[in-house]
Amino acid sequence: xxxxxxxxxxxxxxxxxxxxxxxxxxxxxxxxxxxxxxxxxxxxxxxxxxxxxxxxxxxxxxxxxxxxxxxxxxxxxxxxxxxxxxxxxxxxxxxxxxxxxxxxxxxxxxxxxxxxxxxxxxxxxxxxxxxxxxxxxxxxxxxxxxxxxxxxxxxxxxxxxxxxxxxxxxxxxxxxxxxxxxxxxxxxxxxxxxxxx
Amino acid sequence: xxxxxxxxxxxxxxxxxxxxxxxxxxxxxxxxxxxxxxxxxxxxxxxxxxxxxxxxxxxxxxxxxxxxxxxxxxxxxxxxxxxxxxxxxxxxxxxxxxxxxxxxxxxxxxxxxxxxxxxxxxxxxxxxxxxxxxxxxxxxxxxxxxxxxxxxxxxxxxxxxxxxxxxxxxxxxxxxxxxxxxxxxxxxxxxxxxxxxxxxxxxxxxxxxxxxxxxxxxxxxxxxxxxxxxxxxxxxxxxxxxxxxxxxxxxxxxxxxxxxxxxxxxxxxxxxxxxxxxxxxxxxxxxxxxxxxxxxxxxxxxxxxxxxxxxxxxxxxxxxxxxxxxxxxxxxxxxxxxxxxxxxxxxxx
Numbered sequence: 001x002x003x004x005x006x007x008x009x010x011x012x013x014x015x016x017x018x019x020x021x022x023x024x025x026x027x028x029x030x031x032x033x034x035x036x037x038x039x040x041x042x043x044x045x046x047x048x049x050x051x052x053x054x055x056x057x058x059x060x061x062x063x064x065x066x067x068x069x070x071x072x073x074x075x076x077x078x079x080x081x082x083x084x085x086x087x088x089x090x091x092x093x094x095x096x097x098x099x100x101x102x103x104x105x106x107x108x109x110x111x112x113x114x115x116x117x118x119x120x121x122x123x124x125x126x127x128x129x130x131x132x133x134x135x136x137x138x139x140x141x142x143x144x145x146x147x148x149x150x151x152x153x154x155x156x157x158x159x160x161x162x163x164x165x166x167x168x169x170x171x172x173x174x175x176x177x178x179x180x181x182x183x184x185x186x187x188x189x190x191x192x193x194x195x196x197x
Numbered sequence: 198x199x200x201x202x203x204x205x206x207x208x209x210x211x212x213x214x215x216x217x218x219x220x221x222x223x224x225x226x227x228x229x230x231x232x233x234x235x236x237x238x239x240x241x242x243x244x245x246x247x248x249x250x251x252x253x254x255x256x257x258x259x260x261x262x263x264x265x266x267x268x269x270x271x272x273x274x275x276x277x278x279x280x281x282x283x284x285x286x287x288x289x290x291x292x293x294x295x296x297x298x299x300x301x302x303x304x305x306x307x308x309x310x311x312x313x314x315x316x317x318x319x320x321x322x323x324x325x326x327x328x329x330x331x332x333x334x335x336x337x338x339x340x341x342x343x344x345x346x347x348x349x350x351x352x353x354x355x356x357x358x359x360x361x362x363x364x365x366x367x368x369x370x371x372x373x374x375x376x377x378x379x380x381x382x383x384x385x386x387x388x389x390x391x392x393x394x395x396x397x398x399x400x401x402x403x404x405x406x407x408x409x410x411x412x413x414x415x416x417x418x419x420x421x422x423x424x425x426x427x428x429x430x431x432x433x434x435x436x437x438x439x440x441x442x443x444x445x446x447x448x449x450x451x452x453x454x455x456x457x458x459x460x461x462x463x464x465x466x467x468x469x470x471x472x473x474x475x476x477x478x479x480x481x482x483x484x485x486x487x488x489x490x491x492x493x494x495x496x497x498x499x500x501x502x503x504x505x506x507x508x509x510x511x512x513x514x515x516x517x518x519x520x521x522x523x524x525x526x527x528x529x530x531x532x533x534x535x536x537x538x539x540x541x542x543x544x545x546x
Contacts, residue, residue, distance in 0.1 A: 069262060072274035072534075083235040083538045085255070086262045122271045 008153055009174035011166075014134070017150030018047070021132050022054030024148050025101055032061040034127070036098045040116050041069045041087045043105035046167035047134060051103060066091030068102075073115035089119070096124035101148075105163040107133040110144035135174060137161050235259065237535050241360040243349050244369035245410040253411055256375055257382050259531035260524070266303070267527060277306035277537055282338040283331050284310040286363070287318070290342055292498055292522065293363050293373070297340050300529035309336070324348065328356045338537065341365070359536050367401045372532060373497055374407025376525040378415065380517055381452055383524070384493055389416035394446050396478055397456030397505055398427040404497045405456060409435050422446035423478060426467040443478050444487070452493040455480050455506045471504055481507045485515060493517055 009017070029035055032055060039048030045067045052063045069087040077083070102116055113131060120126060132148035137155040153176065155161060160177040164170075237252050245253070266272055282301045286294055294310065301308045311331075313319070318327065328339065340361045341349050346368035352360045364370040378388070385391055393412055399405045399421045412419050413436040421432060422440040433439050440446035447453070458474060468474050485492065494506075494516045502508050511518060 071262075072266075072276050074276075077276045077538050078280075085235045086259050086534075088262045088265055118275070122273070123269065 004178045005162075006176045006178065007173060008176055009151060009172075011172035014150070014165075014172045014174065017134060018050045019054045021148045021150060022051050023058065025051070025130070025132065026055060026059060028130070028147065029099055032059045032063055034098050036064050036066065036093070036095060036100050036126075038066045038068050038091065038095075038100055038102055038116075038120070040102065040104040040112060041067055042168060043163055043165055044068075044103045046165050047105060047132075048103040049167075051101075051132065064093050066093065066095075068116055068119055070112060070115040070119050073118045075111060075115065091123060094124055095120065095126045097127050099128045099130065100126040101130045101132050103132045105133065105165070106135045106137060106161050107131070107144075107146050107149075108137050108139055108161075110140045110142035113144050114142050134163060135161055235535060235538070240536070241349070241353050241362075242371050242532055242536060243353070243360065243362045245371050245374045245407045245414070246369065248371075248411070248414065250414050250416075253375070253378065253415060256528065256531050256535060257379050259535055260379055260527040263530040263534070264524070264527040266530075267523065273303050273305060275305045276534055277301070277304035279307075280338065280537060281307045281309065281336040282340060282533070283336045283358075284308065284363075285327070285331075285339060285341045285343075286311065287313050287324075287341070287343040287348070288364065290364070292525070293342065293370075296522070296525045296529055297361075297363060297372075300526055300533055303526075304530055304533055306338070306533070324351070325355050328352055328358075332356050332358060338533070361532065361536065364403055367403055367406075369407045369410075370403040370497075371407050371411075372525065372529050373404050374411045375532065376521055376528040377404075377408050377454060377495060377497070378411050379524045379528050380495060380521050381412075381417075381493070383520075384517070385451065387416075388412060390418070391451045392418040392420065392449060393452045393454060394420040394422060394440075394450045395454045395456065396422045396443060396446070396480065398458055399423050399432060399456070400427045400429045401459050402456050404454075406435075408454060409437055413437070420446050420450065424468065424474065443480075443484065447484060447488040447492075450488060450492060452495060453480060453485075453488065454495045454497070457497065457499060458501055458505050475504055479503075479505055479507065480510050482509050482513075485510055485513075490515070495521055498522070 025035070026032060037048040037052050039045035048065050048067070052065045056062050067090045069089045071084055071086045100120060102113065104112060107113065117129065120129060130147040133146045134150040136146055136149045136152045139155070139157060153161065155176065162175040162177060164173050166172050235255060237255065238249055266274055284294060284297055298308055298310060336358055338359045338361065339352060339356065340363050341352055342363040343349070343365050346366035348365045349360050349362035362369060362371055381388055381391070381393065395405050395408060405421065409419050419437040420440055421428060421437050422443055425441055428439060458471065480494065485494065492515060494510060496506055496511065496518045498518065500506060500511055502511060510516065
């Protein structure tokens with residue numbers, strides 16, 4: 001099967017989407033009062049920084065930014081083989097009573113966001129939680145939706161959405177990989193391949 | 198050993214463990230950082246002997262976020278929900294047992310603790326029968342402390358649970374070794390080229406053995422020092438430098454790990470007297486001053502104050518003895534987390 005790669009966003013469109021999300025967050029919340037941005041690691045973290053910078057430009061307010069690692073809250077901890085390395089959660093302020101905007105790169109099944117909601121509950125009781133994502137690619141497995149979306153990209157399950165950000169990958173782009181035989185291992189898939197222990 | 202790991206964008210690639218965490222060159226443009234798989238190479242934690250440096254490093258890195266969790270108002274995360282951990286303690290212990298129990302509880306596991314004084318062991322039940330019976334109650338992980346070297350290893354041959362060694366005789370105490378290494382790693386960053394001195398009863402000390410294996414693997418220089426009767430023959434074959442004079446051994450060290458004089462393991466006349474030991478091998482203010490102001494002082498506990506270490510050193514500014522205890526909790530959480538995660542390793546009947 002041939003693999004086709006289609007670039008759906010470049011550095012300029014990513015920048016514009018982030019600026020727009022910043023404006024929408026301010027509009028929805030009537031300003032920057034009691035707002036907090038929390039990026040989900042890895043690629044939600046630089047996105048949260050950028051949205052904060054976009055908001056600072058318009059509103060001249062520096063919003064607190066935190067970074068959340070959801071590894072401990074994953075629902076596939078006891079079944080998935082590809083456990084990621086745990087990273088630090090860096091939320092150095094109280095979230096109780098604040099409006100938290102969760103930031104992630106791609107919204108897909110919704111399971112990451114479910115984990116993030118659990119993780120936030122353990123850190124305090126925010127007044128409200130909203131969700132901002134750069135890409136919404138559909139295929140939700142849980143009743144979760146985004147409040148702020150950079151770009152909606154209809155996909156099929158065998159496509160990959162490949163988000164790259166300067167801070168981590170040295171370039172800004174969003175690419176869809178089609179017809180890829182590569183498939184992310186999900187719960188329930190037959191798992192052991194090439195494992196001679 | 199070959200393992201299959203998955204990179205962040207779903208690319209599956211067969212790789213050897215050594216290449217984990219390297220960057221994968223994508224076809225178009227910039228390299229994208231591959232996601233490292235958080236997997237230990239062994240199913241159990243029996244000792245640090247032979248444990249690859251990558252495994253030790255993974256445990257250290259995983260302990261960092263757990264330490265952050267200990268500072269939160271809600272010190273609990275859910276990964277081990279629904280799993281049952283049995284703590285089998287055939288030897289007395291406060292620190293290690295409480296530390297393991299708390300680590301398990303903070304990972305949301307169900308915890309059963311067992312001490313020999315109040316169990317059927319008093320009625321003559323063998324270790325094998327005990328574990329078989331406990332396992333018949335559907336448990337997942339066993340943490341064992343036993344006075345016989347190899348007890349943890351023996352358990353892996355007769356039960357299907359994940360086994361964690363919490364100290365087996367004079368053999369190994371891997372989580373203590375790991376928490377000592379974590380404490381040093383936190384202080385120094387890398388352990389390469391650092392010189393760590395272990396003082397005391399090396400012959401009877403499982404803490405010393407686990408420290409030596411782990412530290413040597415990570416590239417540190419390890420010195421041991423003690424009276425000749427308490428230094429095993431051929432200990433230099435483990436890659437350590439041997440000293441019989443504390444003042445010589447102290448020159449140029451970065452950290453000193455003071456071991457407890459284990460009165461319960463001194464069956465023969467190995468020491469003329471505790472007073473002589475204190476005089477020759479006790480760490481006091483004067484010796485520490487000569488060693489230098491940046492030297493880190495550690496002790497695995499419980500301390501015999503005034504025997505191997507003087508109170509003003511134990512409570513002084515160079516001592517990290519209490520952070521060792523905090524780190525122990527984070528390290529044990531990391532070990533449990535890493536051993537229990539991921540696929541069919543957990544025995545679910």
